[in-house]
């Protein structure tokens with residue numbers, strides 16, 4: 109009985125402290141953030157608001173709704189501001205910004221930082237220098253054959269499933285696009301043949317820190333980790349506690365944590381395997397090799413943990429985003445037949461009839477093709493939520509207004525891209541807007557790859573993969589939605605995931621009967 113009373117009193121005390129602390133902080137307002145309207149009435153007091161919005165699965169859309177009502181700045185947490193005016197991009201993300209990555213990145217990092225979550229500017233510069241040779245455009249073109257190989261395997265799979273063979277198989281392009289982007293980045297990065305496209309399955313090895321291994325499904329595990337972080341990392345001081353508690357309290361989170369634990373073991377398993385090949389003296393042409401040595405052959409002497417961290421971000425950022433972009437562009441073209449027809453015409457004019465996988469040289473500068481890709485990443489940016497930066501200790505001017513040091517600030521790419529002043533008719537798919545001088549001017553408001561020193565290092569690889577795969581598919585097949593009028597649902601974790609994309613492939617009429625039989 110006394111125990112119960114004591115427990116109730118302790119809970120009440122803790123709650124009173126919790127609420128009192130946040131209310132006190134709000135009214136004390138040391139940074140003067142009270143002038144900004146809250147995302148809802150609780151957001152200025154507590155990050156629970158953002159946790160709930162994130163949990164519902166589309167926080168950028170909520171921010172878009174709020175900013176569209178005319179609010180340029182919204183307080184989404186006690187110390188977090190969301191910007192709605194794309195002119196803030198250069199202040200927050202531009203090359204001259206003094207803002208650094210927010211502590212959220214360090215909070216969610218593993219034992220070692222990787223290029224994307226390292227906060228310290230000098231450490232980031234060091235890493236970026238080491239890795240830039242690996243990601244350089246020069247290497248990229250040398251690695252085209254790896255992408256072409258995966259593209260050929262994708263075409264082989266679609267050939268087997270296309271309607272001309274008497275069956276009527278519906279293909280989930282979303283799934284296959286992810287198999288493709290994973291196979292491609294594993295080969296480019298680690299000379300590893302995952303074989304996801306060949307197997308139509310993403311079963312792979314995961315390795316615990318004690319060296320024990322097990323098998324798991326790659327995408328399921330990665331997506332679980334991303335979903336957890338997108339919800340839980342909105343708390344700061346409470347993050348480790350929430351991580352622990354959520355494992356035991358909520359069955360849904362317990363399931364996600366189990367999968368996420370398996371994801372944590374995938375990059376070490378890949379790193380371990382590649383290191384063994386490296387130590388055995390195999391000279392392979394991949395990122396890994398470029399990461400281990402400088403141009404003159406001098407060893408970088410990276411620790412295992414750092415190598416595994418870089419493998420992790422490469423296999424994560426380098427696969428999901430591209431697969432999302434590939435899915436969205438195909439969907440948007442199917443939903444906009446006039447754009448599809450024009451793109452096909454451009455592709456047909458540049459490829460020869462006997463080209464199977466589109467040679468990058470022939471398609472990389474096709475203006476309408478690039479415009480279709482960029483417009484789809486504008487409408488549905490694969491990484492859509494505000495990527496938070498912290499203002500420097502001395503504070504920063506954002507949109508001409510002083511924001512004190514240590515404030516988290518960010519702008520969602522979805523919000524930036526749906527701004528009607530910059531992108532008229534923002535909800536419509538209009539690739540033309542990217543053509544000519546007008547298109548060039550829009551570049552500074554295109555946030556799909558973020559911007560400045562922390563902008564995406566892998567964008568050229570992604571364009572290579574997206575361009576080759578899309579051109580090859582449209583050169584070979586007629587594609588249609590399995591259900592006319594189908595629209596993918598969307599779930600935003602750390603990326604904005606479309607649901608499945610069920611389509612049918614049909615070999616194009618201009619291919620000879622002989623060609624069909626050979627396939």
Ligand code: HEM
Nearest residue numbers: 223224425426429430433490491495557558562564566570
């Ligand atoms: C459509 C495809 C892609 C999109 C939309 C995309 C988007 C982004 C965005 C928005 C950032 C900034 C992240 C942040 O501030 O937290 C970023 C950074 C990064 N991306 Fe990508 N990315 C794509 C493809 C790739 C690929 C293919 C790779 C690797 C092969 C890659 C590797 C990275 C890395 C390592 C960073 C961190 C860069 C740094 O901080 O210096 N990305 N990407």
